Amino acid sequence: MSFEVLRDVAKPIIAGFGITARRLASEKVTIQYPEERREQFVRTRWRHVLTRYDSGLERCIGCSLCAGACPARCIYVQAAENTNEDRRSPGERYAERYEINMLRCIFCGYCQEACPTGAIVLRKDFELANYEREDFIYTKEMLLEPIRR
Amino acid sequence: MAAVVSTDTVKVTINGVEIEVPKGELIVESVKRLGLEIPIFCYHPRMKPVGMCRMCLVEVGFKQPDGSVRMMPKPQAGCTLPASDNMVVLTDTEAIHRDRKGVLEFLLINHPLDCPICDRGGECPLQNNTLSYGPSTSRFIEMKRHAHKAFPLSQYVTLDLERCIQCGRCVRFTEEISGDSQLAFRFRGASMQPATYQLTDFESKFSGNVIEICPVGALTNAKYRFRARPWDLETKPGICTVTPCGTNVWFDYRAGKFIRLNGRTNEEVNEEWTADRTKFGHDFYNSPNRLKAPNLRTETGFKGAGWSDVYAEILAHFEGKGSEVGVITEANLSNEDLFMLQKLFRKGFASQNIDHRLSGGWQSFEERLENKLGLNTVQTTIAELENVPASLVFATSLADEQPMTFLRLRKGWFQNGTKVISATSHPTEVDQFAHVILRYKPGTEARLAAGLAHASGAALEGLEKFNPEATEQATGVPANLIREAGEILREAGARILTTHSLLTTSEGSVACEILAGLAHKAGHKFSCLGLKANTAGAKELGLLPDTLPGGIKNSNPGKDTRQMLEDAARGKLKALWLVNCDPLTDFPDRDLAEKALENVEFLVVQHHQAIEACEYASVVLPMTLPAEQDGTFTSSERRVQRMAPVLSAPGEAKASWRIFAELLLRIQPSTPPFGPKDVMEEISREVPTFAGVNYGALDGPGVLIAQPELGEPNLNSLGGTLSKV
Ligand code: SF4
Ligand code: SF4
Ligand code: SF4
Ligand code: SF4
Ligand code: FES
Numbered sequence: 001m002s003f004e005v006l007r008d009v010a011k012p013i014i015a016g017f018g019i020t021a022r023r024l025a026s027e028k029v030t031i032q033y034p035e036e037r038r039e040q041f042v043r044t045r046w047r048h049v050l051t052r053y054d055s056g057l058e059r060c061i062g063c064s065l066c067a068g069a070c071p072a073r074c075i076y077v078q079a080a081e082n083t084n085e086d087r088r089s090p091g092e093r094y095a096e097r098y099e100i101n102m103l104r105c106i107f108c109g110y111c112q113e114a115c116p117t118g119a120i121v122l123r124k125d126f127e128l129a130n131y132e133r134e135d136f137i138y139t140k141e142m143l144l145e146p147i148r149r
Numbered sequence: 150m151a152a153v154v155s156t157d158t159v160k161v162t163i164n165g166v167e168i169e170v171p172k173g174e175l176i177v178e179s180v181k182r183l184g185l186e187i188p189i190f191c192y193h194p195r196m197k198p199v200g201m202c203r204m205c206l207v208e209v210g211f212k213q214p215d216g217s218v219r220m221m222p223k224p225q226a227g228c229t230l231p232a233s234d235n236m237v238v239l240t241d242t243e244a245i246h247r248d249r250k251g252v253l254e255f256l257l258i259n260h261p262l263d264c265p266i267c268d269r270g271g272e273c274p275l276q277n278n279t280l281s282y283g284p285s286t287s288r289f290i291e292m293k294r295h296a297h298k299a300f301p302l303s304q305y306v307t308l309d310l311e312r313c314i315q316c317g318r319c320v321r322f323t324e325e326i327s328g329d330s331q332l333a334f335r336f337r338g339a340s341m342q343p344a345t346y347q348l349t350d351f352e353s354k355f356s357g358n359v360i361e362i363c364p365v366g367a368l369t370n371a372k373y374r375f376r377a378r379p380w381d382l383e384t385k386p387g388i389c390t391v392t393p394c395g396t397n398v399w400f401d402y403r404a405g406k407f408i409r410l411n412g413r414t415n416e417e418v419n420e421e422w423t424a425d426r427t428k429f430g431h432d433f434y435n436s437p438n439r440l441k442a443p444n445l446r447t448e449t450g451f452k453g454a455g456w457s458d459v460y461a462e463i464l465a466h467f468e469g470k471g472s473e474v475g476v477i478t479e480a481n482l483s484n485e486d487l488f489m490l491q492k493l494f495r496k497g498f499a500s501q502n503i504d505h506r507l508s509g510g511w512q513s514f515e516e517r518l519e520n521k522l523g524l525n526t527v528q529t530t531i532a533e534l535e536n537v538p539a540s541l542v543f544a545t546s547l548a549d550e551q552p553m554t555f556l557r558l559r560k561g562w563f564q565n566g567t568k569v570i571s572a573t574s575h576p577t578e579v580d581q582f583a584h585v586i587l588r589y590k591p592g593t594e595a596r597l598a599a600g601l602a603h604a605s606g607a608a609l610e611g612l613e614k615f616n617p618e619a620t621e622q623a624t625g626v627p628a629n630l631i632r633e634a635g636e637i638l639r640e641a642g643a644r645i646l647t648t649h650s651l652l653t654t655s656e657g658s659v660a661c662e663i664l665a666g667l668a669h670k671a672g673h674k675f676s677c678l679g680l681k682a683n684t685a686g687a688k689e690l691g692l693l694p695d696t697l698p699g700g701i702k703n704s705n706p707g708k709d710t711r712q713m714l715e716d717a718a719r720g721k722l723k724a725l726w727l728v729n730c731d732p733l734t735d736f737p738d739r740d741l742a743e744k745a746l747e748n749v750e751f752l753v754v755q756h757h758q759a760i761e762a763c764e765y766a767s768v769v770l771p772m773t774l775p776a777e778q779d780g781t782f783t784s785s786e787r788r789v790q791r792m793a794p795v796l797s798a799p800g801e802a803k804a805s806w807r808i809f810a811e812l813l814l815r816i817q818p819s820t821p822p823f824g825p826k827d828v829m830e831e832i833s834r835e836v837p838t839f840a841g842v843n844y845g846a847l848d849g850p851g852v853l854i855a856q857p858e859l860g861e862p863n864l865n866s867l868g869g870t871l872s873k874v
Binding site for chain 2: 061062063064065067068076077078079080081091092093116117
């Protein structure tokens, strides 16, 4: 009986402490998130951003190619025509509405690949948690890069 | 033009497979028989080939008597090459692939390739052909040709010159199909561009078609501009409900919202064309004024109410009131809606005050051709106009009122030499190809009709005094033109076409009788065509005060539209129901309409939009539009076609047939129809001309309903009519 207790309980515990003791000497990999953050891989694909040209004009021309390429069908684009008084993007056309349903998005990056102007890009912000389902519909205002000064 | 030229056949060998094709058939068509396809741009099966784009190149040779094949040294354009005996065609050789690449490379040299913002992107033949046959990279590094982008050719059509590949389809459409010859090419070579002659607006009643046949995004739809991409859209088949022709269309919608219309092929009706009235005339689906919930008037104004409350209110004012209540409906509701409407009034309210005519033409039962002369009002079909020796277009602007009939008539003239007589008081599109133009003084229709009957030698009683000289006196049409027209009408087999707008003129009814009599005597066919999407159905289904479904005389006739409005104005009509119509705008006498709506005690306005008449309403009922419900429509040539639901109804709006059925159920408990299909079954049981029409039979080109049994024609009364003119 006591032999069995020794073999099945005490021995594994001691062996486990042994592993801990050995690991204490090696480099730590756990970090103190969210105070500390890990550097991400260059190709990490998370939250989308609609980028701008240096001039401040939007790159997106509302062509819907991203929506066509999206396997989750979670992009909605509605285009409108630029006027000289109210110019949003170079050329004739811009996106009046641009929405992504982040609940459905699988972060495959096909939208970025399809985009002819490089407007939609997946960047590294991965903290997308929220309380309401509606809040996961990212509108154009949320996605658009602020104008850099 | 791709049509078979003769019935002889020849043997051609295409890619090693020998087939027999009609002699003279174009090779581009012959290859389709083998399931092959040649890429094309400028060729269009309904227009003459021009060989402008060279996309359709094939290698051609001829079998020699000794069995060898002698190939022609250069590739040939398949769209201009008629099939002949012993021809050998190769469509899939290395040389041909190289040639196609070359042609596409040339086309793309000056092409802007702004596909992402081009409205054609995604359904563009140039994209498709480039993907399938073209080079994958460009060697062209020089400056491309630049031109004005988004030039408005008209309020409907936008031209982007940079994208034009100069195929000439649009130019040929206006010359060969619509006949207005509005477009032509200016300049030559790389600067060649389609434009109107004087750079005026592109004014055509069929301009929308060039958008669909342009193989690139050079001509685009101004109303659809940037509203969606093809892959955003869902598409369902439907029919046009703003013209009486029953034009087949595709409804494109996005997220439940109607976006655009395109033509759908039905060889019997519209081939593949649409009129601008059809293509650009369905904006009401997106109107901001759509009615979404029933409304009851209270002391303080309109108040939203549930359907059961408004039903109770309506029943309180209509049930058991008999001839004190009435209904006026527009004839653009479905057959099922109309049938249930007359059933509700006849069976439920015991009222015969039912009418679908708003703007005139109030013929009584006895005055109708069927009952007076024993002749049918509509004897022709659209498709048969292609192959008739002659046609007389009488007192109608055909391109406006019957656009698809107009296109067929013109096709008959263009391809088969139909001799067309245009008899209208004002210039119309038909004049452009008419053999004889008879321009008469407005109001002399009957006298001109009689003059024509006289000149064509039809043996009708009482015609003697209408010799060409006397007719010239009366109508202002030169006697020699009347003789010439009469000469054309001597040969049997002509089609005489007019519309209900003739009936609204002072002599129209008589003219109609004379023309029908003339047609009968001389072996022609006559049609007086309705003007609304379902005028023919309304007439057949008894939406008339003196006629029951199936054209049976009503022994206890009710009041027509004018009488109802007069009674309402005098306070004699207690309750009036307006279905999808506004007498304030549609009835010729606005004062009377206003008085009627003011004085009637209880007014039900059933409509899809907030219209002016709603101001006077006691109850406002929201109804669905044709594409939001199931139903069938009878076009002016008496063709029944199905309009299956495409969009969902806004708010609480209900299909009209359902409103009527639910009310009827409250009056007479019985098994209600569960859908329009059941209503159609009832119609085909009760209305002899609709026998055999059911939803199963309506796939495909639709069903022409039978002509009523009329017995022997009786033209005796014509003499009396003529003597009165
Ligand atoms: S990442 Fe993929 S799933 Fe997400 S929006 Fe882009 S294409 Fe769609
Ligand atoms: S993000 Fe790119 S692909 Fe998407 S609509 Fe804008 S321009 Fe087109
Ligand atoms: S016409 Fe076709 S190929 Fe040309 S820009 Fe438009 S979509 Fe692209
Ligand atoms: S506008 Fe279109 S249809 Fe007309 S010639 Fe140019 S490419 Fe052809
Ligand atoms: S399709 Fe034959 S030359 Fe254009």
